[in-house]
Amino acid sequence: MTVQQATAPGSTGTDVAVTLDGLTRSYRSKAGRVDALRGITHAFRSGTFTAIMGPSGSGKSTLLQLAAGLDEPTSGRVLIGGIPLGGLDQTELTKLRRDTMGFVFQAYNLLDALTAFDNVALPARLAGQRVDRAAVHDALARVGLRELARRRPPELSGGQQQRVAIARALHVRPQVLFADEPTGALDRHSGRVVLDLLRTTADQGQTVVMVTHDPLAASYADEVLFLADGMVVGRLRDADAAQIATAMSELEQ
Numbered sequence: 001m002t003v004q005q006a007t008a009p010g011s012t013g014t015d016v017a018v019t020l021d022g023l024t025r026s027y028r029s030k031a032g033r034v035d036a037l038r039g040i041t042h043a044f045r046s047g048t049f050t051a052i053m054g055p056s057g058s059g060k061s062t063l064l065q066l067a068a069g070l071d072e073p074t075s076g077r078v079l080i081g082g083i084p085l086g087g088l089d090q091t092e093l094t095k096l097r098r099d100t101m102g103f104v105f106q107a108y109n110l111l112d113a114l115t116a117f118d119n120v121a122l123p124a125r126l127a128g129q130r131v132d133r134a135a136v137h138d139a140l141a142r143v144g145l146r147e148l149a150r151r152r153p154p155e156l157s158g159g160q161q162q163r164v165a166i167a168r169a170l171h172v173r174p175q176v177l178f179a180d181e182p183t184g185a186l187d188r189h190s191g192r193v194v195l196d197l198l199r200t201t202a203d204q205g206q207t208v209v210m211v212t213h214d215p216l217a218a219s220y221a222d223e224v225l226f227l228a229d230g231m232v233v234g235r236l237r238d239a240d241a242a243q244i245a246t247a248m249s250e251l252e253q
């Protein structure tokens, strides 16, 4: 099928990387229905860094999963670069995800048997693509690991392993980088190195969407979206960690 470009309410066309348009997601379980998201509309502009915060169970992971096309909304739409994910079949969705999105998680998900270089190259290899060695080296250089390309994950610190995971996500130059608690397992110094990298990634034109519990991590973002009970209940722009912590503690009361 031909992918149709579409513009959602609230989006202004090509400068919007990800659009969430009236998203809801309900889960059915034996205990009854859970409304994890109850109508989220937001446009993540290209080249911006957004942090998603909120109390446990507020819907942060669900939002990230839907935005990344890893799960389907109950109602509403997700558009990546103007393309509605709901209109794609599984093959098209897989290709779009591979070509336009990168993922970084709290767990680095690296293979211990492979070098840093081969971990970064792995997604391209799995997709049956030719590995662009220069691009892999470039991605490792971007995260400051050019010299450690031949090391295996057990020979790297936690922070260095997370930087390999970021290099792997950045190597295809994705439009959007989704990060779920990327600094959750790191010490303060390594966390700052990773956050600086995410900040630079956005400043260079890619879009970063990060779920975090940490106000200091969120302070690297241009905007913080606060979720509660599956809805956006607040936003802060260019806020420092203290302002973000205050907003969070008000939400948790």
Ligand SMILES: Nc1ncnc2c1ncn2[C@@H]1O[C@H](COP(=O)(O)OP(=O)(O)OP(=O)(O)O)[C@@H](O)[C@H]1O
Pocket (backbone or CB within 6 Å): 027, 028, 029, 034, 035, 036, 054, 055, 056, 057, 058, 059, 060, 061, 062, 063
């Ligand atoms: N597969 C599922 N089946 C049933 N309920 C679910 C499922 N996944 C999530 N939920 C529920 O949906 C709501 C939102 O969950 P979600 O994981 O998105 O929250 P979160 O803000 O990421 O939480 P945390 O900060 O604890 O990770 C919660 O009430 C959760 O229990």
